[in-house]
Amino acid sequence: MEKLYNTKNSIHDKALKTLIKKLKNVQVKKIIDAGSGKTSASIMLKYFPTATVDAVVYPGDNRKKNPLLTAIGSDRLNVIEADICSCCFRKKYDLCLIHMTLGEAHHFGNHFSDLFHQLMDIKAKYFIIYDILEDPNVHYRYIEQYLKEKGFKILKKKKFKNPNPEHYPKVKADKYKLEFDSKHYVGYLVSRSEDK
Numbered sequence: 712m713e714k715l716y717n718t719k720n721s722i723h724d725k726a727l728k729t730l731i732k733k734l735k736n737v738q739v740k741k742i743i744d745a746g747s748g749k750t751s752a753s754i755m756l757k758y759f760p761t762a763t764v765d766a767v768v769y770p771g772d773n774r775k776k777n778p779l780l781t782a783i784g785s786d787r788l789n790v791i792e793a794d795i796c797s798c799c800f801r802k803k804y805d806l807c808l809i810h811m812t813l814g815e816a817h818h819f820g821n822h823f824s825d826l827f828h829q830l831m832d833i834k835a836k837y838f839i840i841y842d843i844l845e846d847p848n849v850h851y852r853y854i855e856q857y858l859k860e861k862g863f864k865i866l867k868k869k870k871f872k873n874p875n876p877e878h879y880p881k882v883k884a885d886k887y888k889l890e891f892d893s894k895h896y897v898g899y900l901v902s903r904s905e906d907k
């Protein structure tokens with residue numbers, strides 16, 4: 712029997728469910744959860760019951776790796792420790808989930824744009840980009856401009872109110888230290904252009 716972490720009452724579950732609605736006629740068999748954790752991996756395994764999920768965490772990030780291994784028991788889950796900024800994923804995926812990954816670029820010494828470019832180079836047909844709207848480390852205008860310039864298509868963009876906002880004390884945004892409250896999340900469903 713497969714064991715998943717229970718995400719039923721989570722805002723992330725509701726939000727991701729909304730974003731993947733447009734994929735109901737798409738065959739999603741291979742997923743990469745690029746910046747994984749028990750919540751995002753469980754949601755993908757739950758809503759795509761025949762797909763395999765490659766769950767990528769930064770090397771040595773036991774905060775995320777250990778719960779993936781203990782809270783989930785599934786043959787469809789493959790936990791991978793790799794720095795997305797210094798490796799190249801050759802495998803082709805149907806869907807790449809980028810769930811709260813971008814806000815942590817600085818945490819591991821990477822620049823936001825480097826991490827974002829590497830993520831968008833993953834060979835996936837569809838992407839979900841999802842993060843905290845108020846996080847000053849996530850540059851949404853840059854994301855939208857880049858997607859437009861590179862020919863990606865935004866199929867859906869939606870803002871979600873967080874019923875339980877958290878206060879983030881002094882996160883590092885470039886050389887500044889800023890505080891913010893996670894009042895909203897924002898998610899994009901994106902498709903890669905056919906000729907890429």
Ligand SMILES: C[S@@+](CC[C@H](N)C(=O)[O-])C[C@H]1O[C@@H](n2cnc3c(N)ncnc32)[C@H](O)[C@@H]1O
Nearest residue numbers: 746747748750751768769772775794795810811
């Ligand atoms: C806030 S956590 C994501 C939460 C997760 N999606 C969940 O549902 O629990 C950020 C994730 O991004 C990963 N991450 C950040 N930068 C990374 C990088 N350069 N390479 C690989 N993983 C990275 C971290 O290891 C962590 O798994």
